[in-house]
Amino acid sequence: MADEAGAQPKDGKETYDDRPFHSDALPPEVRAPLEPFKGAEPPAPAWFREAVAQQPERSFVQSLGSKLEVLTWGERGKPGLLFVHGNSAHADWWSFIAPFFAADYRVAAMSLAGMGASDWRERYAFTDFAEDAEAVARATGLYEGGVKPVYIGHSFGGGQVFYAAARKPQNMRAAILVDTGFGGPPPEAEAERKRRMEQVRNIPTGDRPSRIYPTLEAALARFRLMPPQPAENAYIADFIARRSLKRAPLPDGSGEGWTWRFDPTMWEKLDRTGMGPDLARQGETPMVHIYGSKSVIIQRRQNGERPFFPEGLLEIEIPDSHHHIMIDQPLALVAAIRAILATWPPTGAA
Secondary structure (H helix, E strand, C coil): CCCCCCCCCECCECCCCCCCCCCCCCCHHHHCCCHHHCCCCCCCCHHHHHHHHCCCEEEEEEECCEEEEEEEECCCCCCEEEEECCCCCCHHHHCCCHHHHCCCCEEEEECCCCCCCCCCCCCEEHHHHHHHHHHHHHHCCCCCCCCCCEEEEECHHHHHHHHHHHHCHHHCCEEEEECCCCCCCCHHHHHHHHHHHHCCCCCCECCECCCCECCHHHHHHCCCCCCCCCCCCHHHHHHHHHCCEEEEECCCCCCEEEEECCCCCHHHCEECCCCCHHHHHCCCCCEEEEEECCCHHHHHHHCCCCCCCCCCCEEEEECCCCCCHHHHCHHHHHHHHHHHHHHCCCCCCC
């Protein structure tokens, strides 16, 4: 449902805010891209139907006392790939991408703690997400192919992959970041951020939980992408949206409705300790960044926001794509990752 929404740089300091952000002052195709379908599934092309027909094995992995949702494709004993989704998303964001790699790789996609069907926690931390990723990679056989796995993360998930690569480079062969912006606001920006967030409607907090919708149609009509952008391929947005929801009792006790699966209090409980610009200088993991030509992350960089990436990072642009490249240009993303894996990391990388 959501990935990243950012504040503008202030006095040259990073003021990035990746919590869900909603505003009704958006055009209909951005605010409610699935509303015109009235709960029906949009028509999808053959390639997409064939990809999602390759059903993953669904299981849970224990990490730090929590159950984490995991999807896997491909045979154990092949080189490993771990896919990590973005903010407020889930493992099924990769269910139409991962099958394209299953013939040659052992592939896993995880739902981060607090998202998808994974357990919620009283506290979330970058250090814990890194441990979770390693636990999933080991439990699903990603280290059994004779080489260490490659971690691939989109958006907020790319931030977790970046952090894990910098802190524990021995755990992965390489990292592929997909349209990744990361970090957090400095302490002096906290008060202003909280004030701003309180003025915006429809953002879940500890005392204002996620809304429960009476019907699936009503819930799908409220699905939107964060940061705001059109859903270029409605059939992909619909597939993701349906798997972003779960049943929940209606407040009036009249039955069950639908609500979002992510922990609505996660952003209040997220500890960003250790995530800063100096992190890029601490790791040895080969990295590459794939980004959308229309991405707001790239626009913010062009406006002066300083990226945390190490100097000389290889970057690849996907034309005609916003932040959610797997929705806008899914096959181009598959081709880019395939080309990267075929020619990179350089000889001698771990």
